Amino acid sequence: MRILLFTGKGGVGKSTIAAGTAALAAAGGHRTLVLSTDAAHSLADAYGVPVGAEPTQVADRLFVQQVDAQLRFQQSWAEIQGYLLSVLDVAGVDPVAAEELTVIPGAEEVLALLELRLHALSGAWDVVVVDCAPTAETLRLLALPEALGWYMQRVFPAERRIVKALRPVLTRAAGVPMPADDVFDAVERLHAELDEVRQLLSGPGSSVRIVLTPESVVLAEARRSHTTLSLYGYRVDGVVANRVFPAEDADDWRAGWVLAQDEVLAQVEQSFGDLPVWRSVYRPREPIGVEALTALAREVYAGTDPLAPPAGDGPFRVQRTATGAVLHLALPGVSRDDVDLARNGEELVVTVGSYRRLLTLPAGLARFQVAGARVVDGELQVRFRETPAATGPTTETTTDTTDTTDTAGTAGTAERRHG
Known part of the structure; x- marks a missing residue:
């Protein structure tokens, strides 16, 4: 249909x-x-x-x-x-x-x-x-x-x-x-x-x-x-x-x-x-x-x-790499200054202006650490490395094209499906 x-x-x-x-x-x-x-x-x-x-x-x-x-x-x-x-x-x-x-x-x-x-x-x-x-x-x-x-x-x-x-x-x-x-x-x-x-x-x-x-x-x-x-x-x-x-x-x-x-x-x-x-x-x-x-x-x-x-493949997809994976989320018309990204345990929090989406990471990514993120041609790309994340809840914030990781806290909710 x-x-x-x-x-x-x-x-x-x-x-x-x-x-x-x-x-x-x-x-x-x-x-x-x-x-x-x-x-x-x-x-x-x-x-x-x-x-x-x-x-x-x-x-x-x-x-x-x-x-x-x-x-x-x-x-x-x-x-x-x-x-x-x-x-x-x-x-x-x-x-x-x-x-x-x-x-x-x-x-x-x-x-x-x-x-x-x-x-x-x-x-x-x-x-x-x-x-x-x-x-x-x-x-x-x-x-x-x-x-x-x-x-x-x-x-x-x-x-x-x-x-x-x-x-x-x-x-x-x-x-x-x-x-x-x-x-x-x-x-x-x-x-x-x-x-x-x-x-x-x-x-x-x-x-x-x-x-x-x-x-x-x-x-x-x-x-x-x-x-x-x-x-x-x-x-x-x-x-x-x-x-x-x-x-x-x-x-x-x-x-x-x-x-x-x-x-x-x-x-x-x-x-x-x-x-x-x-x-x-x-x-x-x-x-x-x-x-x-x-x-x-x-x-x-x-x-x-x-x-x-x-x-x-739709706005959301995950691409496997030799060292981990890259999460892709299409955000047309958005620049690096418009996006704020946070990681809280198994959740990824994406904020664009006044809008926020909270995603539960796919099982294959939940145990990886965020290595960096950037915005390229209207697409948010979040890199994950295979180093297992620390035991227990973790909170990290990653901002745009510099591939740097800072600390911050944001509560997360679960996403049941990725399209």
Whole structure:
């Protein structure tokens, strides 16, 4: 199954491009589902037909679904929210305010992606196109399983046993109800499902496509999204430059826009390495309906295969050497000054700007020491030597191209899969 996710700054036309790509896939004979995880659903507007919370057929082999995030939230969060509400009730918090406090910001968008897991397990589709929320925020939130991994593996089992054994005593001592087994079960289930989604989206059959318009501010955000997506292990397979003014027959006013866009488009070509950059010209009217969207996609992809699987090994790979190994992590657009690297026991902590990813090293590397690190052509390379690490927890920090090692401390969490 091929999974394509479309993201981009709000208002760049990502929903239109996603809808067109799905329509073109269906026209090519693929059983295609396009679903929206964006709270501001617009797929129904793009296709010009009513679309519900279940897959709705809009053309031959083409189905559309606008995920009911609230329903998914209730299914996956109900037990946890019920416990939190009982705690807030004891604390005297107003019930309406308590319900608001028990909703994690961004949780609805993340939980909506659980729908993708169900469709992948169903085997009913050849292609699934996902119209994500603006920017890469939804995908960034999928780092949640990694952040929870350390807690789920090391703390959660012991905490569950303690609470189960001492629940009556703890309830009286704390003055608030302790979580029951169904709450712990819900946390475990939610974590496992989110982890499956992340593995699915970082796998070889999935990729992200960034949609932008030829504007400097939009391009800057697209660059950051590309870096962040790579940091968290997602493959970006191309960029769509939307609403490009055609140069032909441009009057003086439009000629100025054409010139300004050409300058930004030249930067776009330089910003994304070897990734294809498809262009969609500005149209006098919005493409609405299956036929118009299919025609748009045919023009955008211009004879190339829009469903071609992403090339390469993905953002993360390990290369064996004569003296140890080298860990490679693609960080496009990043320089040595942007990266901070720390080693804490079996975990490697990579920080780029305000974003941090914590990786549990593969078993073959965990016993090696970090010999140095550098950033080369937008790729972080961490060298490991075969000298066994000291017994017990170790903490070391390595910074960029100088291949030097310093000391620092950062807590780590576990990564379950490397893509």
